Amino acid sequence: xxxxxxxxxxxxxxxxxxxxxxxxxxxxxxxxxxxxxxxxxxxxxxxxxxxxxxxxxxxxxxxxxxxxxxxxxxxxxxxxxxxxxxxxxxxxxxxxxxxxxxxxxxxxxxxxxxxxxxxxxxxxxxxxxxxxxxxxxxxxxxxxxxxxxxxxxxxxxxxxxxxxxxxxxxxxxxxxxxxxxxxxxxxxxxxxxxxxxxxxxxxxxxxxxxxxxxxxxxxxxxxxxxxx
Numbered sequence: 001x002x003x004x005x006x007x008x009x010x011x012x013x014x015x016x017x018x019x020x021x022x023x024x025x026x027x028x029x030x031x032x033x034x035x036x037x038x039x040x041x042x043x044x045x046x047x048x049x050x051x052x053x054x055x056x057x058x059x060x061x062x063x064x065x066x067x068x069x070x071x072x073x074x075x076x077x078x079x080x081x082x083x084x085x086x087x088x089x090x091x092x093x094x095x096x097x098x099x100x101x102x103x104x105x106x107x108x109x110x111x112x113x114x115x116x117x118x119x120x121x122x123x124x125x126x127x128x129x130x131x132x133x134x135x136x137x138x139x140x141x142x143x144x145x146x147x148x149x150x151x152x153x154x155x156x157x158x159x160x161x162x163x164x165x166x167x168x169x170x171x172x173x174x175x176x177x178x179x180x181x182x183x184x185x186x187x188x189x190x191x192x193x194x195x196x197x198x199x200x201x202x203x204x205x206x207x208x209x210x211x212x213x214x215x216x217x218x219x220x221x222x223x224x225x226x227x228x
Contacts, residue, residue, distance in 0.1 A: 010059055014056055014087055015087065020048065025097050049094060049095070056091055067131075
């Protein structure tokens with residue numbers, strides 16, 4: 001299930017927080033820099049500014065991912081980019097106001113230290129620069145896809161060549177099989193002929209023997225025996 005889009009509500013929260021920070025700074029500007037109230041307001045404003053800094057970065061990262069994944073329409077992305085630019089301008093104004101206050105030099109150095117994150121640091125990039133970076137990444141992906149497409153086309157051509165070779169070899173094998181089958185049929189037929197000839201040869205020999213015996217009997221009967 002897709003996660004709920006809370007970007008607009010998070011943006012409103014950042015806007016309210018920035019307004020509260022400005023109120024703190026305005027209240028601090030009325031105090032002497034040596035008073036406890038001034039120090040307390042400075043510490044409170046610094047903590048709120050760090051929270052605003054982190055929340056604005058979160059909004060920027062979410063918008064980048066939504067733009068890259070086409071989760072939002074281009075019109076909505078452009079609208080949110082304009083809103084984020086306004087919030088970034090307000091954030092810079094707050095920073096300038098905080099740093100320009102008399103005596104603020106003691107604490108200004110630690111205000112905008114970025115929070116530790118595993119994501120790419122894009123704090124100092126504008127929306128247009130972020131979009132240019134995204135466009136560059138998309139172009140690199142397109143180049144990779146084109147290279148992959150060329151490899152696939154070459155592999156396809158090789159596959160087709162191998163397929164044709166296999167078809168030709170199959171045809172040769174089929175021809176050999178047909179030839180073997182015809183040869184086997186001829187062998188069977190010739191074997192049958194030989195058997196017939198053998199049976200006929202046996203019959204002829206038998207008749208020759210019979211005729212010879214018959215002639216011998218006639219000769220024996222016809223020839224007279226000498227008298228004693």
